[in-house]
Amino acid sequence: MVAETRPPDAPEGARPDVLGYPSPTTSRYLVFVAALLASGLFVGNYVHTMVWGDSWQETVAVCLNRTSGLETSTDLVTSSRAFSACTADVERTRAAVTALGAVTVAAAAVALMWLAPLVVVRRRRLRPFPPALGGAAERFAALAGAAGVTARVVPVLGATDQRDGFTFGAPGHYRVALPPAAAVRWRDPAVFDPLVAHELAHVRHRDVPLAWLTRLVWWALAPLLALPVVVGLVVQDYSILGSYVWRVGLLVVVVALLSSQLLRTREHDADLRAAQLLDGPDAVLGLVRRLRPHTGSTLGRLLAKHPDPPRRVAALEAPTLVTRTGLLDGLTGGFLSAAALPLLVAALTPALAGSGQVVVGYLLAAALLGPMLAGSVGLGVWRAILYGVLEERPVSTTGVAVGTGVGLVLGQAVSLQQAGIGTLTGVDAPGWLLVTGLAGGGAVLVSAGLAHLWADAAPRVPRARPAWLVALVVNSLLFSTVLWACSVFQSAVDLGGWALGREALMSTLSPWWAVAVVGVLAVAAAAAMGLRPGGRPAPRWLVEGEATAWPEAPSLAVRTLLVGALAGSAAATTVVAYRVAAGPAASDQATLQRFLAYQWSAALSAAAVLVALVLAARTRGAGAALLGAPVAVLCALLGFMTLNTALGGPVDGRLAAEFLRPAAVLGFYACLLTAPVAALVASAVRRRRPDASPAPRPLPLLALALCLPLALAGGATAVAGRDVLVGPADPAGLLTVADPTADERPEALRTELVAYESETVPQLLDTYARAAAQAQQITADPNLDDTTRAASMEALVVAPLADLSEQLGEVALGDERLVAAHREAQLGVETAITRFRLWGDAGPSPDQATLAELRSLQVQEAQHWQRWSDQRQALLDEVLGSS
Template identity: 30%
Template sequence: MSSITMLDTVLAPRPDDTPGDALGCLLAAGVDPNGGNLDNLLLGVRHATALETCMSGVPTVANVKGLVATFFLLAAAAVVYAWLPRRRDRKNRTVPVGTVSRDTSLQDELAQLRELSGTAPGVRFRVDPTRTTAGAVVYGSAGRYTVCLHAGLVARRGTDPDGFRTVVLHELAHIRNRDVDFAYGSTALWRVFVVLALLPYLFQQGRLLTNGLLGRNASPFWPGAASIITYSLLSGLLLVALVHLARADLLRRRELHADRQAVAWGATLGGWDHPDPPGTVATPLRRVIALLRTHPRWAERRRVLDDPGRMARVSALEMLLTGVGASLLVHEVLVLPGLSGGTGGAFLTALLVAPVLFLVLRRSVASAARSAGRRTETGVRAGLWLGAGLVVGTFVGGGNSGTEWVIAQPVYLLALVVTAVVPAVWTAQFCRLTLVLPGRLLRIATVLLNFLVTLALLWGGLLWWQSSGRALAMGFAVHDGALTALIKEEFPGPWGLYPRDLSVISAVSPVLMMLNKEVLLAAAALLMSLVPLLLHVRVRGTGLRLRRTLMAGLAGGLVCWAGLAAAAYALRARRPVTFDQRTGAFQYVHMWWQIAALMGACLVTASVVAGVSRRHWLLRALLAAQVVQFMAYAAVFALAAADGCLGPLNKLGDRCHWLPENGRILAELTAAQSLTATVFLSACAALAGAAVGRIAHRHRPTASPSQPSAQASPEIRPWPAVLRRSTILVLGVPACLLTVLTHADDADSAQRSAVENQRFAELFDTPQTARVAKVREWQAAAWLGKGGLDRIGGMGDAFTALGDALTEAAEQEPDTNGKIRLDETKFSRLCGTLGGRAAQARKYFPVPFKELQQPWSDALRRLQSDSRTCQDAMAMGEDAKFATNAERGLRFQQSLDGMRAAMNALTDVLQKLDAMAFPSKDGS
């Protein structure tokens, strides 16, 4: 995937002296290449629709060039793959086996070993007389393989026949396992990538950086471009190291698999009794160097043969490289046609990573269950390394590249780690839970369900990072207070009484917004809690300890009730006097205090349950947290329905009424803000609680041998089937109903979200000032050329048509009262056309200059307002807005004057933009 971007950059470099097509859209939006990362990102977020519309007209020839070139690169790799073995044959002077043996015993033994391994008869055996070591090598491609025996190995056959057989069987195992194809394929692809993509890319970027530092590049993108290019160079070099690590790890693991296969065919273990050469470097450095080797050390090979289950364990390096590849794919896949926008990158990445994580953990869990004394796979280690890979890949892939290398809020990078740890732990524990399931069909269904939940969790985490987490890490939560002001406008009231509450809400709500938005995440959260419960009802002995888990949830629910009561009582001192004042800011703050009490109780319950549990701690913690959630929503319903009857706990009312509809509305709003997010935050709290519990368990003093052992706890009697099934109804039905209710109005929610985004852009649309005068010139030219001039021209044409209609009406004969009769339908349509074009212009990019944006916005708003007034003045009959004709005429005249003034303001903005975009006109 990286080759597409690199080759695209080499073959179709972006212009550095003129605003190109895609660059023109960004410049028209107000992006400053020398500006801050967050400022540029927010411009793209605020004007996503306008930017997508502009980009839709940009030709995609550049991306296509990189994509086509990548296909040629793959074709070249295939040619190199076929050519490498032939080159080796010509380079090494090998001889047939028969030339070094006086009889046919060597050929016969090799044929027997080949038949034992089940390899194809076409395998050739040759001898390299120049190599005196007791080794061998296999090479070839496309089914034409050659086993080249060293002369020392042939001589060893007479003194150590078992060692000879071991070496030959090992090489034949490489052929049987298709390791030769893996090795030569990866070698060919890597060499072609380095020669045709990486080196040209590094050369071009290095040349640009050198020219810029020496002052040979007069591009206005400097010095911002220097930071971006330097970051690209370092990322390319780091990518080289990561690819080499991945290739070396692949080849080492293939060596270990070949060892095991050779032993299965009868090779003696003595063939691996070789001491490793003494090292001359320190042990930590030796371990790092070992990761770069394509062959494992002899000690590692012997450990794998002594413990076959060792290969089934999760490899830290494998998970790290998987995370790096996943994070890179999120960024690189965006260059593919059809995936340049939206959430396709996150979904495709999760679709490729989820099977790797799922299969690796399932294999490890099954292997640990079959081996007595093996440590159970928890998934924590695999998730941590996978998350670390996601973090590293974020830097390598340019997730924060630009003029600022250091992320403003690096704590949000922990979200990437949690994105990997939660599905890893869930997968491992659920796999353990399904090992005792009877029936093949039931096992297949649970495996599929496990994979789907893992996929949804990974996709949700990557989507959250792509759409929200990256902006939060860059400092969005502490930006210019735009979200705070938007909340104040949406919920008016005495916000001076709640300054700290507002700052906390503004910081927390962006984090939870995306988690509560996606339907697929809500379904995954529902399945995470209910599916283990369903399996517990179906099969006994799962280890969930349902009775204790539910009791812990009930205790947490009681704590939550106390927290809700305490929150209501604490807010009473700041409750406004009148009812109207309580329905805005106070009601909003009160709802978030309730959400805080709910989430706090769920997180504490989940952490405690996970800390004291030894098996299935995540599953038990989520189930207990769900009990707390339902008890909390029931309390929210009761507090709202009985508002006015609760004395010091009253929120809005002072008179006692039982209003269940109010309770339902508030409970539904609270669930919409917290239902899905609480599940995932509870999972995070369970991780922390489990870590603390394990640390405390390790430091707990052990009983001395002289002390009597504790008596065995009595066996817990299982619940009757009726109680177990009732538990499903009590927990499952409310969970499904709440999930459906909170996502039933997705269309309305999307419409409201679009309106809020538009208002966000209008209220806080303050373009940044470009640092270089040439960039300001390009911004003005791009804004005019990408649609600004067309929109002003369209409004001018509509206003001219309205003026022509007035002139035509003035030439008509007046009526008996000396007045001119206007065609109401015609003028209403003309005024509506002008207002509609003003509305379309408001959807376009704002003027990328602070001094011109305000006149532009004011003129467009006035045009829309006056066009509506004009239409109202032309309305007759039942649609009439004004009582008398005199008032209609006055309002019509006022609207014409207002539209004329607005058009004059737009003309003034156009003239200033034209002067900024083409300054040479004034001097010519």
């Protein structure tokens, strides 16, 4: 969007070619359409309830009657399997109808796309060019050939009252409607050529079908969104209308504003392309200057489909104005992504239930929406920074970062999936949504830092495609990971508070594929810093005319590595100092607690790297931290392994891997969360020194001086706050178990523990995750009556957990400590069964006494899981030779 009308000073002799780098407009269209299609999933579920709801409930009731009355756990397992088989057909129907809501919207929009041209031709009284305008048709064909779109577009003549041209049609079959006053002046290159070139630019950019699809998807969705309101009023069921209507109303406002903004953005792109086709902006400028400025209310200007002529003139004179990104860009991208995410997860969860991979639904939804958010926000940031470096002017990404963070929080709260749940935000722990907002803003700032590094290396990239492909891939990984991690973490803290949230951080949210993402981002940062050109001319794909010298970039690679190594060494020093001061651990739980605290120490050293680099190197520092942070974690790991070996432990690769996996990913998350704070502090420092040069400088020794105390403070925080970060060492307060020694590590325990970790633990976690996800789905469905809700909870949540409890009871273990840990898991499952059964009986609005009991059960369950995790990890450390 054009943020200002005053042209900046561009490099002399070169006109920036902002079309050489893809516009984020296409991605913004895609995330817009995806959010609307996802809204159709809610309507699909509602339609199923209204049409098939009675038969579905009857089938569920019949199946419950057939399989009820069984008391033993074995009988309960059998009844659960029988119930699943009995309801399989109606569940498949329910899943299909839910998906049919989105499919119907998409099919209707595509059908309307092919029917709309017929309506437009009739309503606008369009007709082919008459023979008298044969010269106009020939000139149009010549311009279409120059634009490379001859086979896809034909001209038509508008009515006598038409004042401007427009383009419409189905994909591959477009028509440009020209006003008669312009068509008859086809010999005048100051009128006919720029008008036609502008419309042909839309065809060349392939934005005509996207622009029409955006409008038509809404036309197809709007009647479906009105259906629950109409039906609720007719049958006098107002249970969800209050929370549903305001969410739909807000969606309408967002759709109207964003649709108009996207239409205005594409007009700037078309103007600039027309200027290229006509060998300069003069002809297009002449035509645009004849247009009347917009008048009317502020709302009218916000809903205008064309930008104000003065803004169009400013963009033609200074093309980089169209690359500016701001708060609205981040707000809309984050809002639409977060609003669609719960709907996709809810639709994927039942579809994946049969495969036992329910939690994969979060990952699939994030993998779908992450690239769209990357294209709409990340690509826009990279584009803005690239042309900012070309013009040697600072580019602020504060607005887009704030907008993205706020958008992610608001989108989660107003998603249609939350209608009828009973809370404003749709989550049980709304305070933790701040984590989502910080992570979203931090992701934008980290992306901007990496964009600066790649902009410095732009002269070494021979073509535009590799440059923007790197941007799209890197940002897709970044934003997909953020969406996935935030949604899973919020679900964890909703279920079990911080106790379950920290467990998720160390396990569920730290898989090896996330470590790989951290590695890819580090390689991207290292490659950009290694490609720093130094004195080369601007790349030919970035400018029109004579290329100017590319601005000299600061050298960051070596000093980034030094900062990372120093921070990691400081974290290792903290670990060693604590071990020397505290002496041997007094219990298995204390051993585990120390191990987890050491991982947090390494992660906080990564955050220290980011803060130091941002304060010292400004925006580039956040990108450089993607390399410095993993280096810090690796150095902290080296220090821990050295300490472990010095204390008599073996050099064990499995122990190193177990340390590295959570520490590396936690360090990445810590960087995202601290990036907004670091940027805020850096901004405050710059405001206090307004005379400081905005040009980037070599990384000063200040970064090395800053990272040392920050990393030491982080390590001290991890150790001192270990009871909060990782849980108490011994909840009972009895620290009486002596440190295990190598002689007390029998091979039998090693074998038994490996089998337990590879077989029992994955089965338990997967079954529990599926049951918890199913419980969320049941309680979030406003269309279930109390009887069906309780029955569904019993059959789909409680019964699988009872099956799991029986299987856990059959696990044969020899070591008494492993038996004790396993008993905690059994108690956790039994407590979960009690909690979920009470949750189902209580309904969507439990009374205060029931809420208090649910919270108490949730705390008890979290304590069992924590002790289970602590005792397992202590045994693992003992076997592997922990310090």
